[in-house]
Amino acid sequence: MKAVVPGSFDPFTRGHLDIVERAVGLFDQVVVAVGRNAAKDPLFSLEERVELARASCQHLDAVTVEPMSGLLVDFCRAHDLGTIVKGARQGLDFEVELGMAQMNASLAAVETVILPTRPNWSFVSSSLVRQIARAQGDVSPYVPAAVVDRLRRSRHVHSD
Numbered sequence: 140m141k142a143v144v145p146g147s148f149d150p151f152t153r154g155h156l157d158i159v160e161r162a163v164g165l166f167d168q169v170v171v172a173v174g175r176n177a178a179k180d181p182l183f184s185l186e187e188r189v190e191l192a193r194a195s196c197q198h199l200d201a202v203t204v205e206p207m208s209g210l211l212v213d214f215c216r217a218h219d220l221g222t223i224v225k226g227a228r229q230g231l232d233f234e235v236e237l238g239m240a241q242m243n244a245s246l247a248a249v250e251t252v253i254l255p256t257r258p259n260w261s262f263v264s265s266s267l268v269r270q271i272a273r274a275q276g277d278v279s280p281y282v283p284a285a286v287v288d289r290l291r292r293s294r295h296v297h298s299d
């Protein structure tokens with residue numbers, strides 16, 4: 140069975156990687172779909188976010204990383220994916236994910252599996268990582284090595 144792990148991944152964190160690795164344990168093939176959350180203004184371009192997710196998942200043979208535009212259910216249809224896997228860190232995440240899962244199930248025949256984030260990553264979010272990087276703090280415990288390098292080199296992270 141194939142599953143999709145969708146997200147905005149701005150940038151990809153070790154929490155995201157943990158969810159992808161656990162999805163690999165549950166499904167034969169996993170597609171990481173890098174998309175746009177209409178409620179968020181991304182720091183990194185779609186191409187950069189795809190590149191960082193690819194670099195972070197390169198050790199996982201069962202994983203491919205693809206850009207996604209438009210609706211997630213259309214991406215699922217186009218790639219023959221019947222299951223969405225998402226991580227949830229705390230109560231608010233579950234509420235948001237539940238609404239999206241129900242909407243996606245209403246739009247198309249897709250199921251959503253919500254994996255509880257492991258406690259060691261439950262406080263890690265892309266937005267906090269961006270904040271730490273902007274203030275030139277150490278993000279290395281929270282993001283894969285490729286993302287650490289990119290954040291260090293990124294001028295736009297340090298521009299405000």
Ligand code: PNS
Pocket residue numbers: 145146147148174175176177179209210211212238239240242243
């Ligand atoms: O990492 P995020 O911000 O939780 O990812 C959200 C994302 C990109 C998975 C979600 O916004 C999404 O699925 N966007 C594609 C457009 C879509 O299908 N919207 C309706 C979702 S019910």
